[in-house]
Amino acid sequence: MTRTLPDAEYAVLNTAHADEAQSIDHLAAATDRDPAAVRRAVFALEGEGLLAVEERVDVDVSLTDEGETYLAEGLPEVRLYEAALDAGAGEEPVNLGQLIGAAGLEGPEVDIALANFARKGYGHVDSGAVAAERGVDADADEEAAALAAVDAGDSVDDESVLDQLERRGLVDREETTVRLATLTDEGVTALMEGVEVAETVSQLTPEMLTSGEWRDVEFTEYNVEADAEHLDGGKKHILRQTANRVKDVLVGMGFKEMEGPHVDAQFWINDCLFMPQDHPARTHWDQFALENPGEIGDLPADLVERVKSAHLDGVGEDGDGYHSPWDEDVARGLDLRGHTTSLSMRFLSGYQQGDLEPPERYFSVEKVYRNDTLDPTHLLEFFQIEGWVMAEDLSVRDLMGTFTEFYEQFGITDLEFKPHYNPYTEPSFELFGTHPETGEIVEVGNSGIFRDEVLDPLGVEVDVMAWGLSLERLLMLMYGFEDIRDVHGTLCDLDLLRNVEVVH
Amino acid sequence: MPVVDVDPDELRDLTGHSEKDDDELKTDLFNLGLEFEGETEDGEFQLEFAPDRLDRLSVEGVARSLRYHYGDDRGVYVPSTNDPEWTIEVDEDVPEGRPFVTGAVVRGVNLDDDALDSLIQLQEKLHATMGRKRAKGAIGIHDLTMLKGEAATGDGHGSKSIRYTGVDPHGDRFVPLDSDEAMTPGDVLDKHPTGETYADLVRDLDRYPAIYDDIGLFSFPPVINGTRTEVSTDSRDLFIEMTGTDQWTIDHMCNIVCYALDARGATVERVQVEYPERDIYADSDRTAPGVTLDRPDFSVSSKTVTHDRIETLLGIDLDPEEVVDCAERAGLDATATEVDGDTAYEVGIPPYRVDVLHPLDVIDDVGRAYGFNRLEPRYPDVATVGGRHERSLLEDAARDTLVGLGFEDLLNFHMINAEENFERMRLAPDDDVLGATDPVTIREPYSEDYTMLRTWALPSLLMVLENNTHRAYPQDLAEIGFAAEVDESENTKVAERRSVAAVLARHDASYEDAKARLQSIARAFGADLETPRTDHPSFIPGRAAKVVLDGDSVGVIGELHPEVLVEHDLELPVAAFEFDLAGLE
Structure with a gap:
């Protein structure tokens, strides 16, 4: 009985062997067809029982740069062992310092050599003295042998040695999945009985549509369940998505967005915020001071006077100032802003875009800079969500109501307000909320009502309540990221960014 | 904290x-x-x-604090003090950089090991905080029995005195703590570990601060005391002196220490501080030339707070009795009074409090005592109109367009170093091309990776490509981000801008691929695009052009130079462009 098959399947069936498995790429080359079409044909033939398809995982092992170096120069621990023997450490321990040069060990190689020296039984290191075990055949080091084998393209039989080399970062193992097709008995029988090309078409063409030929053809059936090729579409960055979500919520709550300089005078960053110039926080926050340029051009002279007076003498009949020096030169110094409260100060003073008429609500979701240590939860630069409300007679209860509403939009409920201290707000509260996933109580922000010493110099005669938190912290809370460096910065992992779920 | x-x-x-x-x-x-x-x-x-x-x-x-919290104590407590026997005479020669001193005598101290540890800890913590690492205020505590005071001169105040003065760095010797060798103050700075730590505080002075008794030099503030007067668990009577740059600060540090010793049953005895006729003492509202102070100063300061302000700030109605009760439970005194016909309170602040600058601080104390967690949140009845900033809307629209073209949107650091920003891109800072501008640099950066603000964004994208060579290609990446350069015409001396940067890393990436996408962006924003040929060291000669939008030259487009690619470990061509977001306005 003669079988009819679509063109591509016909070609593939005729090219496949019963006793030699061939990859889809190989079949595509042999039939001179598009691999995607061949792939569809292979799956279709598998569906008809004419081909058997198996998957093989190919492991390609290659040397890393470090692996290449050790192949050429010898493994550090082997070099150390040989140098140790030469120096007589087989008889009596020799000071490590003497061996480092002789073994040609540099930088981290010393630690690597020491870590592996003992593991391999080459001897031991005690209080900086190296004792070598005599009679170990360092030429037979199986990791060194494996390195050479990988380089030569030979296989390494002992998987554990390969695992060890991978852990040491000396080899890379890359896995690829290859689909292999073989003729089944049924396929062989079909070929023997005769196969011809069916009058089926795989692709509907423009010509068919204009000529009307589509009416007379049969369309090849696809394996509609098979996976298609992997596509990476573009996507807005997850932090940008989160920022936009925050912005949407705040705009909906009546907040306008602020915008202003990243490089700013300490005056706007610290002095307006009633941070005394010798306050440990001004160094403790470790803001980045600039080498070039060093100083701002102009500060509004009357505002400088009022801020200075607030620092030195306080505000109001009963007010006291700080007992700290205040120097305009310090205030003129330029920093990368350590918080976006500098923007709030510029806006509240009317300096940024004219006097404001209360009531007002303003926010920003912008970058700030802190001289911190880079680790999974801390970056040198991160986004701060900053917001404030300016109105007559605002109370602590209004503050609590506003922030309760905001955080509920992000699934953070049961907000708690823990009394806190900030130099620029009084009362001040740290905000704690229940983590939506883990149920832990976590800190989600810092808030308060600006002090008179902040508002009075700015010329603000009503109350202003404000709060801030880091956008990255919100992101980590909402999406459970563990290492913020994976998403923000040049160390980001493209795979993670491509595959992260979108915010909605 | x-x-x-x-x-x-x-x-x-x-x-x-x-x-x-x-x-x-x-x-x-x-x-x-x-x-x-x-x-x-x-x-x-x-x-x-x-x-x-x-x-x-x-x-x-x-x-x-706990006793007030439990309600065991209420209101302001002021320890009673005995009349002064001792005087601190301040010499004309006292260093101008450290002119202020205060002190107290404390008798009948029962210093077991715990109490001594606590005293030492308090001293260290006060040095670290209020004392600003001893620069602003430094504490010396001495065994009183080891001091020998000569009779004070003149006016009949106490009968014994010590003298705060300046000493030649290589003048008199004393044996500092943790040493058995007599040294000059200058030697202490060079040879003693504590001296080395605090040397910067006095190094520039002509004469170093020094305290003498009848026997001689016994303390070298703010650096170290002598062994002669060292306090031990056997000490019963103490002489406390504090020197510094601000009288208020050291007086309050002294109050905190005296209150702590009073709590252990000791008795505070005042001392006199006699200042010389020098002008520097006219600048402080606590001192005057030639004045004699009575210390410690346990006077109770006061703030007037209106009932109305308490109610509006806390958002609740309170009875005056409740306010007074809360204040007393916070360790304050409150007396109801009237200001312009309205209820107000005269609130007494104990001498150990250093944080009450304004009546607001009293309201915070009242709120804490009342219990902030008892307050019911309410959404403020205040109507405002929200809205986004224009620049942020533009940035978002441009980002949407890039994402629509298939670019993965990235977010990189604004800080970078010169090598990444310039050298690895084949740029010299004085080339007259995009990216080669005067960078904003960080003073004394901790990390050599982050020493300046980036002048353009493409270097960051190249670093991402470099770190992701193991990930699937094509890698079409884009970023709309911050870049900055020094610009004397700006008030902050820095021109800040948002840059649109994109790279296409694929085995057949070409100039045309980049240009096609750039055209699409220009079209989306109704901007007229021209790309006149240019030379840019980061790009292959003959395959680079300026990006000109509506007649303004705002960026560069081209195929990246193979040297840049190899430098970033890339094994395939990369086409790229970068231009100023403002070009799309």
Whole structure:
């Protein structure tokens, strides 16, 4: 009985062997067809029982740069062992310092050599003295042998040695999945009985549509369940998505967005915020001071006077100032802003875009800079969500109501307000909320009502309540990221960014 | 934030609440704002708190706060003091950089090991906080019995005195603590570990601060005391002196120490401070040339707070009795009075408080005593219109367009170093091309990776490509981000801009691929695009052009130079463009 098959399947069936498995790429080359079409044909033939398809995982092992170096120069621990023997450490321990040069060990190689020296039984290191075990055949080091084998393209039989080399970062193992097709008995029988090309078409063409030929053809059936090729579409960055979500919520709550300089005078960053110039926080926050340029051009002279007076003498009949020096030169110094409260100060003073008429609500979701240590939860630069409300007679209860509403939009409920201290707000509260996933109580922000010493110099005669938190912290809370460096910065992992779920 | 180590048994003793177990204590402390961070090896609580209540830097201060919290104490407490016997005479020669001094005599101290540890801890913590690492205020505590005072001159104040003066760095010798060798103050700075630590505080002075008694030099503030007057568990009477750059600061440090010793049953005896006729003493409202001060200053300061302000700030109605009750439970005194016909309170602030600058601070204390967690949140009845900033809307629209073209949107650091920003891109800072501008640089950067603000964004995208060579290609990446350069015409001396940068890393990437996408963006924003040929060191000669939008040259487009690619470990071509976002306005 003669079988009819679509063109591509016909070609593939005729090219496949019963006793030699061939990859889809190989079949595509042999039939001179598009691999995607061949792939569809292979799956279709598998569906008809004419081909058997198996998957093989190919492991390609290659040397890393470090692996290449050790192949050429010898493994550090082997070099150390040989140098140790030469120096007589087989008889009596020799000071490590003497061996480092002789073994040609540099930088981290010393630690690597020491870590592996003992593991391999080459001897031991005690209080900086190296004792070598005599009679170990360092030429037979199986990791060194494996390195050479990988380089030569030979296989390494002992998987554990390969695992060890991978852990040491000396080899890379890359896995690829290859689909292999073989003729089944049924396929062989079909070929023997005769196969011809069916009058089926795989692709509907423009010509068919204009000529009307589509009416007379049969369309090849696809394996509609098979996976298609992997596509990476573009996507807005997850932090940008989160920022936009925050912005949407705040705009909906009546907040306008602020915008202003990243490089700013300490005056706007610290002095307006009633941070005394010798306050440990001004160094403790470790803001980045600039080498070039060093100083701002102009500060509004009357505002400088009022801020200075607030620092030195306080505000109001009963007010006291700080007992700290205040120097305009310090205030003129330029920093990368350590918080976006500098923007709030510029806006509240009317300096940024004219006097404001209360009531007002303003926010920003912008970058700030802190001289911190880079680790999974801390970056040198991160986004701060900053917001404030300016109105007559605002109370602590209004503050609590506003922030309760905001955080509920992000699934953070049961907000708690823990009394806190900030130099620029009084009362001040740290905000704690229940983590939506883990149920832990976590800190989600810092808030308060600006002090008179902040508002009075700015010329603000009503109350202003404000709060801030880091956008990255919100992101980590909402999406459970563990290492913020994976998403923000040049160390980001493209795979993670491509595959992260979108915010909605 | 400051951390204080506190022995829970001592806390039980000093509060008189032996029935409290550790967990109850921790809860009570948490409610006061002292967070349990862990335990020391000796089982002491490590408590962290905000740096306003520096009077809690010792177990005695923490115990005092707890007693108010429990309601065991109410209102302001002022220890009674005995009349002065001792005088600190301040010499004309006292260094101008450290002219102020204060002090107290404390008698009948029972210094067991715990009490001595607590005193030393309080001294260290005060140095670290209020004392600004001893620059602003430094504490010296001496065994009084080891001091020999000559009769004070003149006016019949106390009968014994010590003298605060300046000493030639290589003049008199004394044996500093932790040493058995007599040294000059200059030697101490060079040879003694503590001297080395604090040398910068006095190095520039012509004469170093020094305190003498009848026998001779015994203290070299703010650096170190002498061994002669060292305090031990056998000491019963103490002489406390504090020197510094601000009288208010050292007076309050002294108050905090005296209150702590008073809590252990000691008696405070005042001392006189006699200042010379020097102009520097006219600049402080606490001193005057030739004035004699009576210290410690346990006077109770006061703030007037209106009832209305308390109610509006807390958002609740309160009876005057409730306000007075809350104030007293916070360790303040409050007396109802009238201001312009309205109810107000005269509030007394105890001499150990250093954080009450304004009536607002009193309201915060009242709120804490009332219990902020009792307040019911309410959404403020205030209507405002929200909206986005224009630049942020433009940035978002451009980002949407890039994403629509298939670019993965990235977010990189604004800080970078010169090597990444310039050299690895084949740029010299004085080339007249995009990216080669005067960078904003960080003073004394900790990290050599982040020493300046980037002048353009493509270097960041190249670094991402470099770190992701193991990920699937094509890699079409884009970023709309911040870049900056020094610009004298700006008030901040920095021109900040948002840059649109994109790379196409694929085995057949070409100029045309980049241009096609750039055209699409220009079209989306109705901008007229021209790409006249240019030379840019980062790009292949003959395959680079300026990006000109609506007649303004705003960027560059081209195929990246193979040297740039190889430098970034890339094994395939990359087409790229970057231009100023403002070009799309």
